[in-house]
Amino acid sequence: MSGTRAAEPAVERAPARSTARTGRASGPAGPAFWTSRRRDVLTGYLFVLPQLVGVAVFVLLPVGMAIWYSLHDWNVFTGKQTFVGGEHYAALADDPQLPKVLLATLLFSGGVVIVNISLGLLIAVLLNRKFRGVTVFRTLFFSPVVVSVVAWTLVWGFLLQDNGGINGLLATVGIDGPNWLKQGDTAMVSVILTQVVRSVGINMVLFLAALQGVPRELYEAARIDGANSRTVFTRITLPMISPTVLLTAIVTIAGALQSFAQIAVLTGGGPGLSTTVLVYYVFQQAFKFNDIGYGSTLALMLLSFVMLLTLLQWQLRRKWVFYED
């Protein structure tokens, strides 16, 4: 640390000298333009420039274009765009399928968030102990995260067929399994579980890191005060890891609202509209039915949902997230 501090004045001096030279070269009047502060500001902007360019090109520009498309009818075959104003926004209210799509989105996202966070926390608590083979279990639960989502979903598609592996397994113990992907209720359960099993490892790792950051002395003090395991978990563990719960909730909700491959590969949105979530509906409208205008309107609605939910969680954090500082 002392070495770092000793170097700081030298860093400050170097630009000062060059500034002085620049000032003399451009004339004696007024202070030099490239002050140390301006140089630091420029350096900062240069560091964030690639990210800013990325956000501008891949986020802001597409959002702007989506707004433009939502106000137009676009014949994709001829390239002709006709201004229709708020027609597509009005069509949202008249779309007979949209309520069912929103319900499926709510069920899917809610199911994924609740099961993913609960299961991730449960596994993390169970694996936050020292026992033989704990690393193997941690690796096992995390490994699906690194598997390609399409490959993962394809394999589960075969397993969940009526004559697939899961029903074959159930049959060995005398259970006649359902036709998982072809019945409305079991199809939704199937896509939720397929998503959760693949991604729960991420939340597990985040919770593990948070659990290991809880000071041991808090647990010792609680034990001395006679607190039981449940009290320790609800009064110490949960509040201490609440920032991580907030983070996982935001990431998991945003991820669930964007889940596409699972639906496309496993059910194609069926049976009926039972698993047609909003992002899949956007894809259908824009790319299957070539209704880019209405698809863009739906996409903007989805964006609004994600932003609203994130904002809501961010505002609520003061009430239930505990920060040590």
Add this chain to the structure above:
Amino acid sequence: MIRTRKVLSAVALTTVLALTAACGGSSTGTSDKAVELRMTVWTSDKDQLKLFDSIAAAYRADHPDVAKITFESLPFADYNTTLTTQIAGGNAPDLAWMGDLSRDLIASDALLGLTDTLKATPGWKYDDLLGSVTAEFSRDGTLYAYPFSNSPYALYVNTDLLAKAGQKIDPASLTWDQVAAAGAAVHAKTGKAGFVVRDFDYTAWNTLATVWTGWGASAWSADGKTCTFDSPEMQKAFTFLHDAAFKTKAMPGPGTTADFFAGDAAFTVAQVSRASLLTGKFKFGLYPLPAGPKGMYSVLGQAGMGVLASSKHPKQAADFLAYLTDPENAAKLAQYFPPPRKSLLTGAELAANNKVLSASQLQDAVVDQLPDAVTLPNHTSPAEIAQKGKTALDAMWRADADVPAVLKSVCTAIKPLLSK
């Protein structure tokens, strides 16, 4: 500071060079002296692509103004989506294969009319085209796509499986009821599937036209304006299919896969061109579709190739299409795709290049079927009709389904699209 200047100079130089290179590339690509044509196709078969490349090479030898002809192979499942995305993105191919997208392309004036070019091409013989196969790709007497593949649906039979289950059929008088009975018996005795409508998979309901046409049913009226999905004929056809799936088990139920060509089913309804999937694992028979209550019928699956109106080189693209489909090259293509030319439509002609099917099989299953064949249901907005129909029809595939009510809901779902 000096180092900073050097870095900035290097970045500026690189940018200028990159822009120069990009502009240079662009100008070369659009030069009149270097016409480059691109055709999107959905085949990835090496032999077929090799044939197309060889025809293109022969064309280029006589047409030095065409520097390059590329056949871009797109996955079949996403072909329509990819093609429309390319068109919408301003990257449309010059030529394209098309199936059920043809109606939308023609209705949007996105295709170049071909009739004049083809008639003006010496030796092309426009009158050689069979009228029944050009209708799907024509509007107001103008042909917009050459129907290069006209493959009737036929009934493939795994005779080994039938023998194993002690079943016999008479192909000359075969009916759907007999197929269902034999299929149910095969399933009961061997555990293998009875009959499978290939590619249906309880999703692509338009393929069921290969069955319901035998009951005299159709999805909509001839002018495409009126839904007839809830007709009494359709109710009977779907009652037959529902019983086969849930009562007699002659057809595998939803969520159960059975590949005829892997030996997993006694019968399948598939296009004749699928015969290339037969590997000799079992003895097979190939027959025209079984008769329904309304008698014998035939159903056709078609594919066309056309020139996009947005092509930068429409004249050259149309000229190449005329060359690719002239009598000589059409005969070469016929080894893979049943042709639209009367002169090539004989069992013996088709069998000359077919390693799997005999001349008599091809005569019965292809040549004799083409003149009176109906095509699979096709309409503008095919994907939306398919999806909305499928969403409604999903309710059919439950053991306790109310067949007439479900068919009525299909009409409710697709009526607004038919009347567009």
